[in-house]
Amino acid sequence: MNLPPLIQTFVLHFGEMGSRWGINRTVGQIYALLFLSPDPLNAEQIVQQLGFSRSNVSMGLKELQAWNLVRLQHLPDDRRDYFTTPGDLWEILRTLAEERKKREVDPTLTMLREVLMQTPSSDAERHAQTRMQDMHDLIELLTRWYDDIHRIEPSRLAQLLSLGAKVQKIFEVKDWLTGGGPERTGRSVPAAPADSGDTTDRRRPPSGS
Amino acid sequence: MNLPPLIQTFVLHFGEMGSRWGINRTVGQIYALLFLSPDPLNAEQIVQQLGFSRSNVSMGLKELQAWNLVRLQHLPDDRRDYFTTPGDLWEILRTLAEERKKREVDPTLTMLREVLMQTPSSDAERHAQTRMQDMHDLIELLTRWYDDIHRIEPSRLAQLLSLGAKVQKIFEVKDWLTGGGPERTGRSVPAAPADSGDTTDRRRPPSGS
DNA sequence: CCGTAATTTCAGAAATTTGTGAAATTATAG
DNA sequence: CTATAATTTCACAAATTTCTGAAATTACGG
Known part of the structure; x- marks a missing residue:
């Protein structure tokens, strides 16, 4: 890895953090690098700076695209793929929330609804269902709130939050x-x-x- | 694993979900089981129901305690440890937020502040710092909001959210x-x-x- | 103290995840 | 179409994480 110290610290930190979330170290570092870069980067440049294998970088970029966290673009007279992250942090935050909701919250809600439809056949199951109902209601409240709030434009939202x-x-x-x-x-x-x-x-x- | 079907579905789902977060499958399942259980459970009962080794359950419970997600209690004339989850879902939510903040957000803020103190020695570093400043400011806005909001009592908060x-x-x-x-x-x-x-x-x- | 029940620790086995290089595929310019 | 650059796929190697059983530790009643 061959980076200015200040950038390296950030990149390594996000590598670590990435692994606390579902995302692995490599992907976290690639993202961090793109986030800090003033210009779009191609895969080869990422390989240069982070020292991963070319194929690993390819995988990582694919995953970041699946998460919508990274944008693909092309430069004139250059057929390599270049990647950037959005300049607006609010947009990044929104994407992150959106994707996590899609992958984690929605499936959980679906599962809860299915299980709540079933008829309990014991006291244990009956009790379990009331617990699940509580969880379902809370999650639904939160997601409704989110669905409502996430459309507010950033500057207004910032005002609101600082209240x-x-x-x-x-x-x-x-x-x-x-x-x-x-x-x-x-x-x-x-x-x-x-x-x-x-x-x-x-x-x-x-x-x- | 020997559980009523309805409970099993939930437990398995949380096992899977757990692994998308930092938490591993075993720990997720143990938590789910405790969450649904009407009464406190001891380690042996968890072993019975989930079929993990005794030592694995011990580890899992230790981790859940480290996360403050589980409460230890004792029954009269029984020296085994019994565990429960709080009955109030809002409390669970708050704990979760608290702990994740402590483990993920706070260290990131610290890191950002340290790096922002340093003097950049190139354009790349200068640009990186402005990006980090943006990130720092957004995270700080969000955590301030959270610190403020998280004390509101649940029923009031529910009202607020449904707005x-x-x-x-x-x-x-x-x-x-x-x-x-x-x-x-x-x-x-x-x-x-x-x-x-x-x-x-x-x-x-x-x-x- | 001693004996026993409960829990924890820990080394290593098992399983899973991550990372690599070689080969395959895709895209493009000539 | 061919040559070449760019990217992706994939089988397997490497690393990490999870899980277990045996041994150690702790807690406590007698």
Whole structure:
């Protein structure tokens, strides 16, 4: 391996981290290298810099493409394949989430649904099913949230995130406006917003920011 | 392996899934079994049900304890160790997030900070550093958000999540209330938060712990 | 203490995953 | 079509991880 020290540290770290996820060391390092590179790289250049065999690099790139983590492009008058990672980190994050969801979450949800359809034939199975139902509901809540949130454009999302727990105050506002308690979350007031003619017993607006 | 079919399906699935994460098949299966079990189990019972060697189960339980995913307890007049998983799924989720953060995110942040301190000695290194800075900033934003959010009690958090992308409306409310945010908040002069009554889906009320 | 039950450790066997070079395939220019 | 460059496939070697049984350790009642 023949890299500037600063880059090498990063590449090695991602190699290690890669193996904690499903991804293997080689693939992690290839990705890290592409991520840091200002220009697209071809397989031969990666071989040069990381010292893996040509075939191993080929495999690694194939895997990264399967994960949609890497983009293939061509330079004029050069028929080798060049690879890059997206410049926008939010896009990378989204891809990562998308792919992991597809590979891990969705199959689990499917499995849970199938098993929950079956009729339990013992107390043990009955209990197991309630546990699985809980898990199913939680996962579904989280994925629905994700499906909803992941379309928000990055700068807005960043704003939202930096709000952190303060978003809770939205409930105070909502309660104040609707007169509903925090327990009742139902889509209970479909049409006209409650703030119009309602003169009875308003709450105080939330204090502090 | 000698299990009711419905439980077996779940256990095997988690074995597979486990290996996609850092966790190995055995450990995944042990966890799944404990998760479904109505009562605490001791090592011998796990050996019975999963058919692993006693020592393998011992290792697996040790690993689960290291992850804080499993709780050790004792029954009266019985000196064997019994294990359970928490009944509250939110707690499990939190533990999982906590531990992964500790093992994966924090070391990465540390590494990035160290490397960002160094003085680049080439254009390549200079470019690499800006990439790393981007990554650092994104991770920090996400972890700050997590640190903030993870303390919210489950039922409230469930409410919040089921709001999904609608939380964006908070900016309208906030602008309206404060007449200016801490940061460059949407200057698109929102209408008064007239619609905020209808913010959530109609779902079952959040099931508290 | 002693005896026994429970658990853990650990060296190495078994299984799985990763990495390689050689050969095959694909693509392209002439 | 042929020659050559680029990439991929694949059988097997190397490395790593997982799993086991035997031995060691720990815990505890008597």
